[in-house]
Amino acid sequence: MTAMPPAADSSRTKAARHANMRTAATLASIAAVFFGGIVAAQYTGGTTVGIVAVGLGVLGFLFATLGRGRR
Amino acid sequence: MSTIPHDHAGHGHEEHGHAQHPTGIMRWIMTTNHKDIGTLYLWFSFIMFLAGGTLALTIRSELFEPGLQLVDPEFFNSLTTLHGLIMIFGAIMPAAVGFANWQVPMMIGAPDMAFARMNNWSFWLLPFAAVLLLSSFLMPGGAAAGGWTLYAPLSVQAGMGMDLTIFAIHIMGASSIMGSINIITTILNMRAPGMTLMKMPLFCWTWLITAYLLIAVMPVLAGTVTMLLTDRHFGTSFFNAAGGGDPVMFQHIFWFFGHPEVYIMILPAFGIVSTIIPTFSRKPLFGYASMVYATASIAILSFLVWAHHMFTVGMPAAGQLFFMYMTMLIAVPTGVKVFNWLATMWKGSLTFETPMLFAVGFIFLFTMGGFTGLVLAITPVDIQLQDTYYVVAHFHYVLVAGSLFAFFGGIYYWLPKWSGKMYDEKLGKIHFWASMIFFNVAFFPMHFLGLAGMPRRIPDYATQFTDWNQVSTVGAFGFGLSQILFLFIVLKALRFGAPAPARPWEGADTLEWTVPSPAPYHTFETPPVVS
Numbered sequence: 001m002t003a004m005p006p007a008a009d010s011s012r013t014k015a016a017r018h019a020n021m022r023t024a025a026t027l028a029s030i031a032a033v034f035f036g037g038i039v040a041a042q043y044t045g046g047t048t049v050g051i052v053a054v055g056l057g058v059l060g061f062l063f064a065t066l067g068r069g070r071r
Numbered sequence: 072m073s074t075i076p077h078d079h080a081g082h083g084h085e086e087h088g089h090a091q092h093p094t095g096i097m098r099w100i101m102t103t104n105h106k107d108i109g110t111l112y113l114w115f116s117f118i119m120f121l122a123g124g125t126l127a128l129t130i131r132s133e134l135f136e137p138g139l140q141l142v143d144p145e146f147f148n149s150l151t152t153l154h155g156l157i158m159i160f161g162a163i164m165p166a167a168v169g170f171a172n173w174q175v176p177m178m179i180g181a182p183d184m185a186f187a188r189m190n191n192w193s194f195w196l197l198p199f200a201a202v203l204l205l206s207s208f209l210m211p212g213g214a215a216a217g218g219w220t221l222y223a224p225l226s227v228q229a230g231m232g233m234d235l236t237i238f239a240i241h242i243m244g245a246s247s248i249m250g251s252i253n254i255i256t257t258i259l260n261m262r263a264p265g266m267t268l269m270k271m272p273l274f275c276w277t278w279l280i281t282a283y284l285l286i287a288v289m290p291v292l293a294g295t296v297t298m299l300l301t302d303r304h305f306g307t308s309f310f311n312a313a314g315g316g317d318p319v320m321f322q323h324i325f326w327f328f329g330h331p332e333v334y335i336m337i338l339p340a341f342g343i344v345s346t347i348i349p350t351f352s353r354k355p356l357f358g359y360a361s362m363v364y365a366t367a368s369i370a371i372l373s374f375l376v377w378a379h380h381m382f383t384v385g386m387p388a389a390g391q392l393f394f395m396y397m398t399m400l401i402a403v404p405t406g407v408k409v410f411n412w413l414a415t416m417w418k419g420s421l422t423f424e425t426p427m428l429f430a431v432g433f434i435f436l437f438t439m440g441g442f443t444g445l446v447l448a449i450t451p452v453d454i455q456l457q458d459t460y461y462v463v464a465h466f467h468y469v470l471v472a473g474s475l476f477a478f479f480g481g482i483y484y485w486l487p488k489w490s491g492k493m494y495d496e497k498l499g500k501i502h503f504w505a506s507m508i509f510f511n512v513a514f515f516p517m518h519f520l521g522l523a524g525m526p527r528r529i530p531d532y533a534t535q536f537t538d539w540n541q542v543s544t545v546g547a548f549g550f551g552l553s554q555i556l557f558l559f560i561v562l563k564a565l566r567f568g569a570p571a572p573a574r575p576w577e578g579a580d581t582l583e584w585t586v587p588s589p590a591p592y593h594t595f596e597t598p599p600v601v602s
Contacts (some may be wrong), residue, residue, distance in 0.1 A: 016260065020185045023256045027286055031248050035290035035297075038324060042298060042309050 092592055100195070103187035105172045106590060110489070111194050112169030113482070117558070119161030119201060124551050126154040131513075131547040134540050137532050147530035148216035149208065149232070155219030156236065159336065160243045161201055163470065166478050167339040168193075168250050171278045173489060175254060177583035177590065178272045180263025180599045185256035186249075193249040200242040207232035207239075218528060220329065223310035223321040227302050234303070237296045244293045251282035251289075258282075263582070265601035269363070272581045273356060276363050277342030280370045284331045284338075287374075292328040295321065319384050326377035334373045336470060337437075338366060340477030341408060344430045346581070347484050348412050351427035352419030353578040358411040365404035365411075372401045382450050383457045391450045398448035402441065409438055424576075425499030429480030432507050433473060440468030443518070458528070461521025467514045479506070479557065486561070487575045491589030492568025498560045505553035512546025 092098055092107075102108060130150050133141045142150065172190070176183055184190045207214040212230020215221065226233055258279045262271070271279075298309040299321070308314025310321040349356045356362065378386060378394040412434055423431070443465040447453050456462060479502075487493050516539035525536045532540065571588040582601075586594050 019260050020256050023259055024186065024252050027252045027255055028248075030286050031252075031290045034287060035294045038291050038294035039298060042320070042324075 101191070103183070103191050104592060105176050105184045105187070105190065106489070106592065108184075108190050108194050109169045109172030109174075112165045112172055112197075115194070115197055115201075116162045116164075116166035116169060119157055119165070120554070122201075122205065123154050123157035123162055124554065126150050126157065128547060128551055130154065131544040133530050134532070135544045136541075137534050137537055139531055142530065144530050145213060145216060148218075148528060149214040151528050152215050152218055153204065153208070156204060156215075156239075157201075158470075159219065159332070160240070161197075161204070163336045163474050163478075164243075164247065165197060167278075167281070167336065167474075168247075170274075170339060170343065170478070170481055170485075171250075171254050173485065174583065175257060175275055175278060176261070177586070177594055178275050178581050179258060179261065179266055180582050180595045180601065181257055181261035182593065182596045182598075184253045185261060186253050189249050190253055193246045193253065196242050196246040200239040200246070203235045203239040203242070207235040210235060220322075220325055221296070221299065222325070223299065223302070223316075223318040224312065226299055226321075227311050234300070237300050240296050241293055244289045247285050247289050251285040254278055254282040255286070263595070263598040263601050269360065270601060272342075273345040273359065273362055273366075274339070274342035277338045277345070277366055280366050281335050281338045284335050284370055284373070288328040288331045288335070291324060292332075295324045295328065319381075322381045322384060323377065326380045327374070329380065330377045331370070331373040333466075333469070334369055336474050338369070340433070340474045341366065343477045343481040343484075344412065344433050345408075347426045347430040347480050348415050350484070350576050350578040350580075351422055351424060351430075352416045353421075354415055354419040356411065357414035357417075358407070361407055362411055365407040368404040369401060372397060372404070376401065379448055379453065382453050395448055395450045399445060402445055405441055409434060409441075424483075425494070425496060425503055426480040426484035428500060428503040429476050429483065432503065433476040433480065436468055436472030436476065436507075436510070440465055440473060443468065456521060458526055459521035460517040460525045460527055463527050464514050464517035464521060467517070471514070472510055476506070479503075482561070484576070485583075486564060487571030488583055488586075488588050488590055490565055490568070491571050491587075492564045493571045493575065494560055494564035494568060498556065498563070502553060502556050502560060505556065506550060509546050509549030509553055513543050513550050514546070516540075516543045516546075 092104065093101055099107065099111060102111075129142065130147070133139075133147060172184065175181075210230060210232040212232055214232040215226070215229060215236040217225035217229060217233075221233075221236070258271070258275055262268075268276075298307065301307040302309050302311050302316065308316035310316045310318050312318055345356055345362060376394055376398045378390060379398045382391060382394075412430075416431075421427075443461070447456060447462065447465060483494060483499055520536055520539050520543075523536065525532055573587050574584040575588070576584075582595075582599060583590065585599065
């Protein structure tokens with residue numbers, strides 16, 4: 001027989017799982033923006049603008065993610 | 072840092088955990104345990120290290136004498152290309168991830184990685200990528216032969232082996248991105264209570280920053296090789312000049328990935344060295360905060376120096392100056408690190424067990440590699456030395472004597488914790504000195520060859536280069552044999568090693584040393600409290 005975890009533990013686990021998923025989604029979106037961005041920038045020919053926009057976006061993501069995780 | 076470990080082997084976790092995990096081959100295929108996956112990564116990387124090393128020794132055998140002896144020029148080019156790809160993506164990067172898998176959760180007091188199943192998947196993608204990469208030798212036209220940089224237009228025109236290489240890079244990139252997401256999420260969300268970011272062991276900091284670098288640059292590489300693939304098979308002309316594309320743009324984008332990649336390989340090594348040196352100096356790391364900021368500075372600057380790899384393609388003087396000064400600027404945070412390692416050792420109660428020998432060897436040789444990097448940063452000098460053996464010497468001092476030496480040190484340092492067995496200290500020291508001596512015999516002469524003008528990636532050379540090439544080949548074989556000794560030392564320790572205590576190193580004070588040796592299958596299920 002497996003003992004059920006107390007309700008408080010279960011909600012803590014659920015909250016931790018949600019937090020992990022949020023962080024992972026943010027990070028995956030950075031990767032997706034970079035992958036799509038580099039191809040799109042080349043495809044449209046707007047290399048400089050494309051790279052600057054993508055770069056700023058990613059830096060913003062990085063600071064936001066790190067800031068949220070800091071304690 | 073004082074800790075209140077709630078767990079230790081704690082509360083029957085060890086017995087409970089060992090009883091529950093599958094056994095035999097299924098344990099390794101199905102495992103979601105960070106320690107098992109770390110072990111898989113480390114063994115995989117060692118196998119790939121031997122495969123890449125075999126290619127290197129074939130290259131050195133061919134170069135023992137001028138003229139063509141063993142291989143034809145096309146195959147020689149495939150050897151240099153695959154040697155680079157295998158060592159970077161198959162050996163160094165997976166080894167670093169292996170260390171992260173074993174150590175990050177234990178150092179921050181987490182029970183496992185944040186996404187355990189994804190962790191399993193990240194690893195098991197790698198053997199398939201390795202098979203693709205190696206089997207490209209069997210394809211019509213042979214393996215990719217344009218160098219590990221896969222420059223267009225060579226890579227646009229190459230045979231089917233290039234397609235396998237591109238696919239392998241996609242798979243390895245996906246593996247790296249998943250691994251990075253896992254590591255960042257674990258570090259940001261799963262640290263033990265009381266362990267603030269600025270209390271984390273420096274190894275975790277270096278991996279956090281490395282993982283961000285990976286997230287940012289691996290998709291760029293994936294995008295680049297995807298465009299290469301569409302140029303090859305779907306009629307686009309991103310890099311094909313005949314269709315209006317720009318081959319030089321390939322180099323820009325590749326090196327936007329490629330230079331941060333160098334730091335992806337070296338930052339985890341910095342973290343390992345920053346863990347070993349305080350332990351065997353019996354002093355806290357000097358300038359912890361400055362080490363963190365220096366690591367972050369190196370990472371940021373690594374995005375601003377890519378064109379120093381391509382000064383010879385032609386660029387405005389302003390561009391050359393910008394990339395030259397930015398490259399030189401990286402020496403500042405790197406110098407901070409070297410200074411802090413030396414300051415940690417200063418007036419410490421030093422002992423020189425094998426991990427410390429490798430750490431000190433790392434500092435000495437990596438600093439030499441750094442200095443030759445500064446020489447190459449100077450645009451007019453780089454234009455002279457571009458694609459000579461001076462460059463080959465430089466990056467092997469950084470990546471072999473840098474990353475690899477640190478990884479050897481890390482394995483000797485943590486092997487007692489991982490396996491519960493002590494290695495043979497005498498043999499460990501012989502391994503260090505053999506590696507140190509033969510490494511320098513192999514690679515130091517390459518500086519002379521490069522300065523004298525010997526080009527890289529060419530199987531034949533003028534007769535005046537013969538002597539140093541022969542010395543270099545002897546050194547390479549000695550270095551290769553030294554690594555067989557390393558395998559023997561590890562196997563001997565695993566089979567016959569004396570039992571290791573929970574904390575075999577007097578000066579070690581991070582969380583992993585609070586659990587027994589070998590580390591229980593499950594650790595820190597109840598988080599420790601760090602005060």
